[in-house]
Amino acid sequence: MKISMAPIVSAFSQAGGLGCLASAGMQIDDLRQQIRQVRQQTDAPFAVNIAWTVPNSIEIFQVLLEEEIGFIISSAGNPEKNLEQLKSVGVKVFQVVADVSQAKRAEAQGLDAVITKGYESGGLNSLEAVATLPLVPMVVDAISIPVIAAGGIGDGRSMAAAMALGAEGVLMGTRFLTSDESPVHIDIKKALLNAKDTDTVSVSFKNFSARFWKNKKSSSIIGHEPLWDLATDLNQEIDADSQLVGAGQIVGLDTAVMPVAEIIQQVNTTGKTSGIDFSSGGSMSLLNEKHKPDVFLQDMKRVTNLVITMRGLPQPIISKVRGVAYVVGVNIALNGDFVLASHDAQFCQVFINLGAILDGGGTFLLPRLVGMVKARELAMLGDVVKGREAESLGLIYKSTADEDLDLAVESLAIELAKKPCLAMSLIKEGLNKSFDMSLNEAMNWEAVHQTVALQSPEHKKRVKAFLAKGHKKRN
Numbered sequence: 001m002k003i004s005m006a007p008i009v010s011a012f013s014q015a016g017g018l019g020c021l022a023s024a025g026m027q028i029d030d031l032r033q034q035i036r037q038v039r040q041q042t043d044a045p046f047a048v049n050i051a052w053t054v055p056n057s058i059e060i061f062q063v064l065l066e067e068e069i070g071f072i073i074s075s076a077g078n079p080e081k082n083l084e085q086l087k088s089v090g091v092k093v094f095q096v097v098a099d100v101s102q103a104k105r106a107e108a109q110g111l112d113a114v115i116t117k118g119y120e121s122g123g124l125n126s127l128e129a130v131a132t133l134p135l136v137p138m139v140v141d142a143i144s145i146p147v148i149a150a151g152g153i154g155d156g157r158s159m160a161a162a163m164a165l166g167a168e169g170v171l172m173g174t175r176f177l178t179s180d181e182s183p184v185h186i187d188i189k190k191a192l193l194n195a196k197d198t199d200t201v202s203v204s205f206k207n208f209s210a211r212f213w214k215n216k217k218s219s220s221i222i223g224h225e226p227l228w229d230l231a232t233d234l235n236q237e238i239d240a241d242s243q244l245v246g247a248g249q250i251v252g253l254d255t256a257v258m259p260v261a262e263i264i265q266q267v268n269t270t271g272k273t274s275g276i277d278f279s280s281g282g283s284m285s286l287l288n289e290k291h292k293p294d295v296f297l298q299d300m301k302r303v304t305n306l307v308i309t310m311r312g313l314p315q316p317i318i319s320k321v322r323g324v325a326y327v328v329g330v331n332i333a334l335n336g337d338f339v340l341a342s343h344d345a346q347f348c349q350v351f352i353n354l355g356a357i358l359d360g361g362g363t364f365l366l367p368r369l370v371g372m373v374k375a376r377e378l379a380m381l382g383d384v385v386k387g388r389e390a391e392s393l394g395l396i397y398k399s400t401a402d403e404d405l406d407l408a409v410e411s412l413a414i415e416l417a418k419k420p421c422l423a424m425s426l427i428k429e430g431l432n433k434s435f436d437m438s439l440n441e442a443m444n445w446e447a448v449h450q451t452v453a454l455q456s457p458e459h460k461k462r463v464k465a466f467l468a469k470g471h472k473k474r475n
Protein backbone atom coordinates (compact mmCIF):
# COMPACT_ATOMS: atom_id res chain seq x y z
CA MET A 1 0.00 0.00 0.00
CA LYS A 2 3.10 2.22 0.34
CA ILE A 3 1.82 4.72 2.90
CA SER A 4 4.55 4.98 5.47
CA MET A 5 7.07 6.56 3.09
CA ALA A 6 9.92 9.04 3.54
CA PRO A 7 7.88 12.25 4.14
CA ILE A 8 5.73 10.79 6.94
CA VAL A 9 8.65 8.87 8.46
CA SER A 10 11.00 11.85 8.60
CA ALA A 11 8.24 14.15 9.92
CA PHE A 12 7.52 11.62 12.67
CA SER A 13 11.15 11.17 13.71
CA GLN A 14 11.86 14.88 13.43
CA ALA A 15 8.97 15.53 15.84
CA GLY A 16 10.43 13.23 18.49
CA GLY A 17 8.85 9.86 17.63
CA LEU A 18 10.46 6.87 15.93
CA GLY A 19 9.13 6.99 12.37
CA CYS A 20 8.86 3.62 10.61
CA LEU A 21 9.34 3.16 6.87
CA ALA A 22 7.10 0.30 5.68
CA SER A 23 8.90 -1.79 3.07
CA ALA A 24 5.96 -4.01 2.06
CA GLY A 25 5.05 -3.54 -1.57
CA MET A 26 8.34 -1.79 -2.43
CA GLN A 27 10.93 -2.85 -4.97
CA ILE A 28 14.41 -2.76 -3.48
CA ASP A 29 15.67 0.24 -5.49
CA ASP A 30 12.62 2.14 -4.36
CA LEU A 31 13.28 1.14 -0.75
CA ARG A 32 16.92 2.21 -0.93
CA GLN A 33 15.90 5.55 -2.36
CA GLN A 34 13.26 6.04 0.38
CA ILE A 35 15.80 5.25 3.12
CA ARG A 36 18.20 7.79 1.68
CA GLN A 37 15.43 10.37 1.40
CA VAL A 38 14.58 9.98 5.10
CA ARG A 39 18.27 10.46 5.95
CA GLN A 40 18.36 13.65 3.89
CA GLN A 41 15.31 15.00 5.68
CA THR A 42 16.27 14.24 9.27
CA ASP A 43 19.21 13.23 11.42
CA ALA A 44 16.82 11.63 13.93
CA PRO A 45 16.67 7.83 14.24
CA PHE A 46 14.00 5.92 12.34
CA ALA A 47 12.99 2.28 11.86
CA VAL A 48 12.22 0.16 8.81
CA ASN A 49 9.51 -2.49 8.86
CA ILE A 50 10.03 -5.87 7.27
CA ALA A 51 6.95 -8.04 6.82
CA TRP A 52 8.39 -11.55 6.32
CA THR A 53 5.56 -12.82 4.13
CA VAL A 54 6.11 -10.36 1.27
CA PRO A 55 7.58 -12.14 -1.76
CA ASN A 56 10.85 -10.11 -1.79
CA SER A 57 11.51 -10.17 1.99
CA ILE A 58 15.01 -11.69 1.60
CA GLU A 59 16.14 -8.92 -0.77
CA ILE A 60 14.57 -6.32 1.55
CA PHE A 61 16.47 -7.81 4.48
CA GLN A 62 19.75 -7.49 2.57
CA VAL A 63 19.03 -3.82 1.81
CA LEU A 64 18.40 -3.13 5.51
CA LEU A 65 21.76 -4.67 6.38
CA GLU A 66 23.59 -2.84 3.62
CA GLU A 67 22.02 0.47 4.57
CA GLU A 68 22.94 -0.15 8.23
CA ILE A 69 19.44 0.42 9.53
CA GLY A 70 19.53 0.77 13.33
CA PHE A 71 15.94 -0.26 14.16
CA ILE A 72 13.91 -2.98 12.46
CA ILE A 73 10.23 -3.63 13.13
CA SER A 74 9.72 -7.27 12.23
CA SER A 75 6.15 -8.36 11.45
CA ALA A 76 4.04 -11.04 9.71
CA GLY A 77 6.40 -13.79 10.81
CA ASN A 78 9.60 -13.71 12.82
CA PRO A 79 13.27 -13.31 11.99
CA GLU A 80 14.24 -16.83 13.13
CA LYS A 81 16.40 -17.64 10.10
CA ASN A 82 18.19 -14.32 10.18
CA LEU A 83 18.71 -14.01 13.91
CA GLU A 84 22.44 -14.61 13.93
CA GLN A 85 23.08 -12.06 11.23
CA LEU A 86 20.87 -9.49 12.97
CA LYS A 87 22.63 -9.95 16.28
CA SER A 88 26.08 -9.78 14.74
CA VAL A 89 25.42 -6.28 13.39
CA GLY A 90 23.78 -5.03 16.60
CA VAL A 91 20.55 -3.80 15.02
CA LYS A 92 17.64 -3.35 17.46
CA VAL A 93 14.72 -5.58 16.52
CA PHE A 94 11.16 -4.94 17.69
CA GLN A 95 8.88 -7.92 17.02
CA VAL A 96 5.16 -7.48 16.32
CA VAL A 97 3.22 -10.06 18.35
CA ALA A 98 -0.46 -10.89 18.67
CA ASP A 99 -0.46 -13.15 21.73
CA VAL A 100 1.54 -14.10 24.83
CA SER A 101 3.25 -17.13 23.29
CA GLN A 102 4.63 -15.05 20.42
CA ALA A 103 5.89 -12.46 22.93
CA LYS A 104 7.66 -15.18 24.95
CA ARG A 105 9.28 -16.53 21.80
CA ALA A 106 10.54 -13.05 20.84
CA GLU A 107 12.08 -12.66 24.28
CA ALA A 108 13.66 -16.12 24.12
CA GLN A 109 15.13 -15.24 20.71
CA GLY A 110 16.89 -12.28 22.30
CA LEU A 111 14.91 -9.58 20.47
CA ASP A 112 14.88 -6.11 21.98
CA ALA A 113 11.19 -5.30 22.44
CA VAL A 114 7.76 -6.52 21.39
CA ILE A 115 4.94 -4.58 19.80
CA THR A 116 1.60 -6.05 20.86
CA LYS A 117 -0.82 -5.67 17.96
CA GLY A 118 -4.43 -5.83 19.13
CA TYR A 119 -7.20 -7.11 16.92
CA GLU A 120 -8.80 -3.67 16.66
CA SER A 121 -5.80 -2.41 14.69
CA GLY A 122 -5.56 -1.73 10.96
CA GLY A 123 -3.68 -4.06 8.61
CA LEU A 124 -2.78 -7.72 9.19
CA ASN A 125 -3.91 -9.42 12.41
CA SER A 126 -3.85 -12.85 13.92
CA LEU A 127 -6.84 -15.17 13.57
CA GLU A 128 -6.74 -15.52 17.38
CA ALA A 129 -8.15 -11.98 17.61
CA VAL A 130 -6.95 -10.77 21.02
CA ALA A 131 -7.68 -7.07 21.59
CA THR A 132 -5.26 -4.50 23.03
CA LEU A 133 -6.89 -4.11 26.46
CA PRO A 134 -6.45 -7.77 27.50
CA LEU A 135 -3.28 -8.34 25.42
CA VAL A 136 -1.00 -5.65 26.87
CA PRO A 137 -1.16 -6.54 30.59
CA MET A 138 -0.87 -10.27 29.87
CA VAL A 139 2.24 -9.74 27.75
CA VAL A 140 3.67 -7.28 30.30
CA ASP A 141 3.26 -9.92 33.01
CA ALA A 142 4.79 -12.66 30.87
CA ILE A 143 8.05 -11.09 29.68
CA SER A 144 10.74 -8.67 30.86
CA ILE A 145 11.72 -6.92 27.62
CA PRO A 146 9.91 -3.63 26.85
CA VAL A 147 6.34 -3.80 25.52
CA ILE A 148 5.02 -1.28 22.99
CA ALA A 149 1.25 -1.27 22.51
CA ALA A 150 -0.39 -1.00 19.07
CA GLY A 151 -4.03 -1.21 18.09
CA GLY A 152 -6.79 1.22 18.92
CA ILE A 153 -4.53 4.04 20.07
CA GLY A 154 -5.53 7.40 18.64
CA ASP A 155 -4.83 10.10 21.21
CA GLY A 156 -3.47 10.87 24.65
CA ARG A 157 -6.27 9.05 26.47
CA SER A 158 -5.58 5.73 24.80
CA MET A 159 -1.83 6.27 25.07
CA ALA A 160 -2.11 6.92 28.83
CA ALA A 161 -4.35 3.84 29.12
CA ALA A 162 -1.79 1.65 27.32
CA MET A 163 0.94 2.92 29.61
CA ALA A 164 -1.19 2.34 32.66
CA LEU A 165 -1.45 -1.28 31.45
CA GLY A 166 2.35 -1.48 31.54
CA ALA A 167 3.34 -0.57 27.98
CA GLU A 168 6.46 1.54 27.70
CA GLY A 169 5.47 3.14 24.44
CA VAL A 170 2.78 3.06 21.77
CA LEU A 171 2.67 2.55 18.03
CA MET A 172 -0.08 4.18 15.99
CA GLY A 173 -1.00 3.57 12.37
CA THR A 174 -4.57 4.50 11.55
CA ARG A 175 -4.42 7.96 13.13
CA PHE A 176 -1.62 8.98 10.76
CA LEU A 177 -3.41 7.86 7.58
CA THR A 178 -5.09 11.27 7.51
CA SER A 179 -2.03 13.34 8.43
CA ASP A 180 -0.83 16.03 6.02
CA GLU A 181 2.25 13.96 5.14
CA SER A 182 0.28 10.77 4.41
CA PRO A 183 0.24 10.04 0.65
CA VAL A 184 -3.36 8.78 0.83
CA HIS A 185 -5.62 10.63 -1.63
CA ILE A 186 -7.58 13.49 -0.07
CA ASP A 187 -10.93 11.84 -0.98
CA ILE A 188 -9.96 8.78 1.06
CA LYS A 189 -8.73 10.98 3.91
CA LYS A 190 -12.09 12.74 3.94
CA ALA A 191 -13.94 9.41 3.93
CA LEU A 192 -11.79 8.15 6.83
CA LEU A 193 -12.40 11.33 8.81
CA ASN A 194 -16.13 10.73 8.44
CA ALA A 195 -15.87 7.06 9.43
CA LYS A 196 -17.68 5.75 12.50
CA ASP A 197 -16.61 3.19 15.11
CA THR A 198 -18.34 0.43 13.12
CA ASP A 199 -16.82 1.36 9.77
CA THR A 200 -14.03 -1.22 9.64
CA VAL A 201 -14.24 -4.86 8.71
CA SER A 202 -11.99 -7.74 9.64
CA VAL A 203 -11.58 -10.14 6.72
CA SER A 204 -10.33 -13.66 7.44
CA PHE A 205 -7.80 -15.39 5.20
CA LYS A 206 -6.19 -18.82 5.54
CA ASN A 207 -3.52 -17.90 8.11
CA PHE A 208 -4.41 -14.41 9.24
CA SER A 209 -7.07 -11.73 9.17
CA ALA A 210 -6.82 -8.13 8.01
CA ARG A 211 -8.78 -5.07 9.07
CA PHE A 212 -9.89 -2.59 6.43
CA TRP A 213 -12.05 0.47 6.12
CA LYS A 214 -15.49 -0.90 5.26
CA ASN A 215 -16.38 -0.17 1.63
CA LYS A 216 -17.41 -2.09 -1.51
CA LYS A 217 -13.89 -3.31 -2.12
CA SER A 218 -13.16 -4.70 1.36
CA SER A 219 -16.54 -6.43 1.41
CA SER A 220 -15.75 -8.20 -1.87
CA ILE A 221 -12.38 -9.80 -1.11
CA ILE A 222 -13.24 -12.48 1.42
CA GLY A 223 -11.08 -15.53 0.79
CA HIS A 224 -8.86 -13.86 -1.82
CA GLU A 225 -5.25 -15.07 -1.64
CA PRO A 226 -2.56 -13.84 -1.67
CA LEU A 227 -3.52 -10.55 -0.07
CA TRP A 228 -0.41 -8.70 -1.34
CA ASP A 229 -1.81 -8.92 -4.90
CA LEU A 230 -4.72 -6.71 -3.88
CA ALA A 231 -2.64 -3.78 -2.64
CA THR A 232 -3.12 -0.58 -4.61
CA ASP A 233 -1.58 2.88 -4.43
CA LEU A 234 -3.90 4.93 -2.28
CA ASN A 235 -2.79 8.25 -3.74
CA GLN A 236 -4.57 7.65 -7.03
CA GLU A 237 -7.48 9.67 -8.31
CA ILE A 238 -10.01 6.81 -8.27
CA ASP A 239 -13.24 6.17 -6.50
CA ALA A 240 -12.56 5.65 -2.76
CA ASP A 241 -15.08 2.79 -2.71
CA SER A 242 -12.99 0.71 -5.09
CA GLN A 243 -9.80 0.96 -3.00
CA LEU A 244 -8.64 -1.44 -0.32
CA VAL A 245 -7.76 0.75 2.67
CA GLY A 246 -6.28 -0.78 5.82
CA ALA A 247 -7.74 0.96 8.90
CA GLY A 248 -8.27 0.16 12.56
CA GLN A 249 -11.37 0.71 14.65
CA ILE A 250 -9.92 3.95 16.03
CA VAL A 251 -10.68 5.44 12.60
CA GLY A 252 -14.03 6.46 14.12
CA LEU A 253 -12.32 8.96 16.45
CA ASP A 254 -13.25 12.56 15.78
CA THR A 255 -10.08 14.09 14.26
CA ALA A 256 -8.94 16.40 11.47
CA VAL A 257 -6.26 16.42 8.77
CA MET A 258 -3.17 17.95 10.40
CA PRO A 259 0.62 17.75 10.21
CA VAL A 260 2.32 14.76 11.83
CA ALA A 261 4.19 17.02 14.30
CA GLU A 262 0.91 18.49 15.48
CA ILE A 263 -0.71 15.07 15.92
CA ILE A 264 2.22 13.93 18.03
CA GLN A 265 1.97 17.02 20.22
CA GLN A 266 -1.77 16.53 20.55
CA VAL A 267 -1.36 12.90 21.44
CA ASN A 268 0.87 13.78 24.30
CA THR A 269 -0.96 16.76 25.57
CA THR A 270 -4.38 15.39 26.45
CA GLY A 271 -5.16 12.87 29.10
CA LYS A 272 -8.88 13.02 29.61
CA THR A 273 -10.92 9.87 30.14
CA SER A 274 -14.69 10.04 30.07
CA GLY A 275 -15.92 12.27 32.83
CA ILE A 276 -13.14 12.05 35.36
CA ASP A 277 -9.82 12.95 33.69
CA PHE A 278 -6.81 10.73 34.05
CA SER A 279 -5.60 12.20 37.28
CA SER A 280 -8.42 10.85 39.37
CA GLY A 281 -6.57 7.76 40.53
CA GLY A 282 -7.92 4.32 41.25
CA SER A 283 -11.14 3.34 42.87
CA MET A 284 -10.84 3.27 46.66
CA SER A 285 -12.93 0.10 46.74
CA LEU A 286 -10.02 -1.73 45.09
CA LEU A 287 -7.62 -0.93 47.90
CA ASN A 288 -8.53 -4.00 49.98
CA GLU A 289 -7.86 -6.30 47.05
CA LYS A 290 -4.59 -4.51 46.39
CA HIS A 291 -3.34 -5.15 49.88
CA LYS A 292 -2.00 -8.49 48.63
CA PRO A 293 1.71 -7.56 48.41
CA ASP A 294 2.44 -9.19 45.04
CA VAL A 295 -0.61 -7.64 43.34
CA PHE A 296 0.23 -4.26 44.80
CA LEU A 297 3.87 -4.45 43.73
CA GLN A 298 2.81 -5.29 40.17
CA ASP A 299 0.52 -2.27 40.14
CA MET A 300 3.23 -0.02 41.49
CA LYS A 301 5.57 -1.25 38.75
CA ARG A 302 3.03 -0.02 36.22
CA VAL A 303 2.73 3.36 37.91
CA THR A 304 6.52 3.65 37.98
CA ASN A 305 6.64 2.85 34.25
CA LEU A 306 3.99 5.45 33.53
CA VAL A 307 5.64 8.22 35.56
CA ILE A 308 9.14 7.52 34.23
CA THR A 309 7.74 7.46 30.70
CA MET A 310 5.91 10.76 31.24
CA ARG A 311 9.04 12.44 32.52
CA GLY A 312 11.24 10.93 29.80
CA LEU A 313 8.85 11.67 26.93
CA PRO A 314 10.38 14.30 24.62
CA GLN A 315 7.06 16.12 24.32
CA PRO A 316 5.53 18.26 27.08
CA ILE A 317 2.53 16.73 28.83
CA ILE A 318 -0.47 18.69 29.98
CA SER A 319 -2.51 17.25 32.84
CA LYS A 320 -6.10 18.42 32.85
CA VAL A 321 -7.72 18.04 36.25
CA ARG A 322 -11.41 18.62 36.50
CA GLY A 323 -12.55 16.38 39.29
CA VAL A 324 -10.73 14.94 42.26
CA ALA A 325 -7.05 14.07 42.10
CA TYR A 326 -6.46 11.82 45.08
CA VAL A 327 -4.20 8.87 45.92
CA VAL A 328 -1.77 7.85 43.15
CA GLY A 329 -3.76 9.87 40.58
CA VAL A 330 -2.79 13.18 42.16
CA ASN A 331 0.89 12.48 41.65
CA ILE A 332 0.44 11.09 38.16
CA ALA A 333 -1.29 14.38 37.31
CA LEU A 334 1.41 16.47 39.01
CA ASN A 335 4.07 14.71 36.95
CA GLY A 336 2.68 16.45 33.85
CA ASP A 337 4.77 19.40 32.66
CA PHE A 338 1.78 21.72 32.85
CA VAL A 339 -1.11 21.02 35.20
CA LEU A 340 -4.31 22.90 34.46
CA ALA A 341 -7.31 22.49 36.74
CA SER A 342 -10.77 23.89 37.27
CA HIS A 343 -11.17 26.16 40.30
CA ASP A 344 -13.15 23.37 42.00
CA ALA A 345 -10.72 20.54 41.23
CA GLN A 346 -9.38 18.91 44.37
CA PHE A 347 -5.76 17.91 44.91
CA CYS A 348 -5.21 15.76 47.94
CA GLN A 349 -2.24 13.75 49.19
CA VAL A 350 -4.80 11.68 51.08
CA PHE A 351 -2.32 8.87 51.83
CA ILE A 352 -1.68 9.82 55.47
CA ASN A 353 -5.41 9.58 56.25
CA LEU A 354 -5.40 6.02 54.90
CA GLY A 355 -2.31 4.96 56.82
CA ALA A 356 -0.25 4.96 53.62
CA ILE A 357 2.73 6.85 52.24
CA LEU A 358 3.02 8.97 49.11
CA ASP A 359 3.37 7.12 45.81
CA GLY A 360 3.33 7.94 42.11
CA GLY A 361 6.59 9.85 42.68
CA GLY A 362 5.03 12.22 45.27
CA THR A 363 7.96 11.94 47.67
CA PHE A 364 10.31 13.17 44.96
CA LEU A 365 7.95 15.69 43.43
CA LEU A 366 6.24 17.61 46.23
CA PRO A 367 9.27 19.30 47.85
CA ARG A 368 10.54 20.19 44.39
CA LEU A 369 7.23 21.82 43.44
CA VAL A 370 6.25 23.70 46.60
CA GLY A 371 9.27 23.56 48.95
CA MET A 372 9.75 21.32 51.98
CA VAL A 373 7.57 23.27 54.42
CA LYS A 374 4.48 23.14 52.20
CA ALA A 375 5.30 19.59 51.12
CA ARG A 376 5.20 18.52 54.78
CA GLU A 377 1.86 20.23 55.24
CA LEU A 378 0.30 18.63 52.16
CA ALA A 379 1.71 15.17 52.84
CA MET A 380 1.39 14.98 56.63
CA LEU A 381 -1.98 16.67 57.06
CA GLY A 382 -3.54 15.29 53.89
CA ASP A 383 -5.77 18.34 53.44
CA VAL A 384 -7.64 19.08 50.21
CA VAL A 385 -6.26 21.91 48.09
CA LYS A 386 -8.61 23.36 45.48
CA GLY A 387 -7.58 24.59 42.02
CA ARG A 388 -7.08 28.29 42.85
CA GLU A 389 -5.00 27.58 45.97
CA ALA A 390 -2.99 24.94 44.10
CA GLU A 391 -2.07 27.61 41.55
CA SER A 392 -1.04 30.14 44.19
CA LEU A 393 1.11 27.48 45.90
CA GLY A 394 2.91 26.75 42.65
CA LEU A 395 1.61 23.17 42.79
CA ILE A 396 -0.05 23.60 39.38
CA TYR A 397 0.37 25.88 36.40
CA LYS A 398 -3.09 27.39 36.16
CA SER A 399 -6.63 27.17 37.47
CA THR A 400 -9.64 28.28 35.40
CA ALA A 401 -13.44 28.27 35.56
CA ASP A 402 -14.70 24.80 34.73
CA GLU A 403 -16.27 25.94 31.45
CA ASP A 404 -12.96 27.49 30.30
CA LEU A 405 -10.76 24.51 31.14
CA ASP A 406 -11.01 22.60 27.84
CA LEU A 407 -10.22 25.70 25.82
CA ALA A 408 -7.32 26.66 28.10
CA VAL A 409 -5.79 23.20 27.68
CA GLU A 410 -6.32 23.24 23.94
CA SER A 411 -4.80 26.71 23.50
CA LEU A 412 -1.76 25.73 25.52
CA ALA A 413 -1.42 22.49 23.51
CA ILE A 414 -1.53 24.46 20.26
CA GLU A 415 0.99 27.00 21.56
CA LEU A 416 3.35 24.23 22.67
CA ALA A 417 2.91 22.36 19.39
CA LYS A 418 4.24 25.38 17.48
CA LYS A 419 7.53 25.39 19.38
CA PRO A 420 10.60 23.62 17.98
CA CYS A 421 10.50 19.95 18.99
CA LEU A 422 14.16 19.24 19.74
CA ALA A 423 14.68 22.37 21.86
CA MET A 424 11.44 21.62 23.70
CA SER A 425 12.52 18.09 24.54
CA LEU A 426 15.98 19.20 25.66
CA ILE A 427 14.56 21.96 27.87
CA LYS A 428 12.19 19.43 29.43
CA GLU A 429 15.05 17.01 30.05
CA GLY A 430 17.26 19.71 31.55
CA LEU A 431 14.57 21.03 33.89
CA ASN A 432 13.72 17.51 35.04
CA LYS A 433 17.37 16.94 35.90
CA SER A 434 17.94 20.38 37.42
CA PHE A 435 17.50 19.52 41.09
CA ASP A 436 19.93 16.67 40.81
CA MET A 437 22.78 18.66 39.24
CA SER A 438 25.33 21.09 40.68
CA LEU A 439 25.80 24.42 38.87
CA ASN A 440 28.89 23.01 37.26
CA GLU A 441 27.09 19.89 36.08
CA ALA A 442 24.15 21.94 34.82
CA MET A 443 26.43 24.19 32.79
CA ASN A 444 28.31 21.27 31.33
CA TRP A 445 25.00 19.64 30.44
CA GLU A 446 23.85 22.89 28.81
CA ALA A 447 27.07 23.25 26.81
CA VAL A 448 26.79 19.73 25.38
CA HIS A 449 23.08 19.94 24.60
CA GLN A 450 23.19 23.50 23.29
CA THR A 451 25.71 22.26 20.74
CA VAL A 452 23.20 19.64 19.67
CA ALA A 453 20.35 22.18 19.51
CA LEU A 454 22.40 24.67 17.49
CA GLN A 455 23.14 22.06 14.84
CA SER A 456 19.52 21.10 14.35
CA PRO A 457 17.58 22.00 11.19
CA GLU A 458 14.85 23.55 13.38
CA HIS A 459 17.36 25.99 14.90
CA LYS A 460 18.70 26.96 11.48
CA LYS A 461 15.17 27.47 10.15
CA ARG A 462 14.15 29.62 13.11
CA VAL A 463 17.25 31.81 12.93
CA LYS A 464 16.73 32.30 9.20
CA ALA A 465 13.09 33.28 9.77
CA PHE A 466 14.09 35.61 12.60
CA LEU A 467 16.74 37.36 10.51
CA ALA A 468 14.41 37.64 7.52
CA LYS A 469 11.79 39.28 9.74
CA GLY A 470 14.32 41.73 11.20
CA HIS A 471 15.58 42.53 7.72
CA LYS A 472 12.05 43.26 6.48
CA LYS A 473 11.39 45.60 9.44
CA ARG A 474 14.51 47.60 8.76
CA ASN A 475 13.47 48.05 5.13
Ligand SMILES: Cc1cc2nc3c(=O)[nH]c(=O)nc-3n(C[C@H](O)[C@H](O)[C@H](O)COP(=O)(O)O)c2cc1C
Pocket: 001, 003, 022, 023, 024, 049, 051, 074, 075, 076, 096, 117, 120, 121, 122, 123, 124, 150, 151, 152, 153, 171, 172, 173, 174, 175, 177, 245, 246, 247, 248, 249, 250
Ligand atom coordinates in the same frame (compact mmCIF):
# COMPACT_ATOMS: atom_id res chain seq x y z
C1 LIG B 1 -3.03 1.21 6.03
C2 LIG B 1 -2.18 0.43 6.98
C3 LIG B 1 -1.07 -0.25 6.49
C4 LIG B 1 -0.26 -0.99 7.35
N1 LIG B 1 0.83 -1.62 6.85
C5 LIG B 1 1.64 -2.31 7.68
C6 LIG B 1 2.82 -2.94 7.19
O1 LIG B 1 3.16 -2.87 6.02
N2 LIG B 1 3.58 -3.62 8.09
C7 LIG B 1 3.26 -3.71 9.44
O2 LIG B 1 4.00 -4.32 10.21
N3 LIG B 1 2.15 -3.13 9.91
C8 LIG B 1 1.34 -2.43 9.08
N4 LIG B 1 0.22 -1.82 9.57
C9 LIG B 1 -0.06 -1.89 11.02
C10 LIG B 1 0.56 -0.71 11.74
O3 LIG B 1 1.96 -0.78 11.67
C11 LIG B 1 0.14 -0.66 13.22
O4 LIG B 1 0.56 -1.82 13.88
C12 LIG B 1 -1.36 -0.51 13.39
O5 LIG B 1 -1.87 0.41 12.48
C13 LIG B 1 -1.65 -0.06 14.81
O6 LIG B 1 -3.00 -0.06 15.09
P1 LIG B 1 -4.04 1.16 14.71
O7 LIG B 1 -4.33 0.95 13.27
O8 LIG B 1 -5.21 0.89 15.58
O9 LIG B 1 -3.32 2.43 15.00
C14 LIG B 1 -0.59 -1.06 8.73
C15 LIG B 1 -1.70 -0.37 9.21
C16 LIG B 1 -2.49 0.37 8.35
C17 LIG B 1 -3.68 1.10 8.92
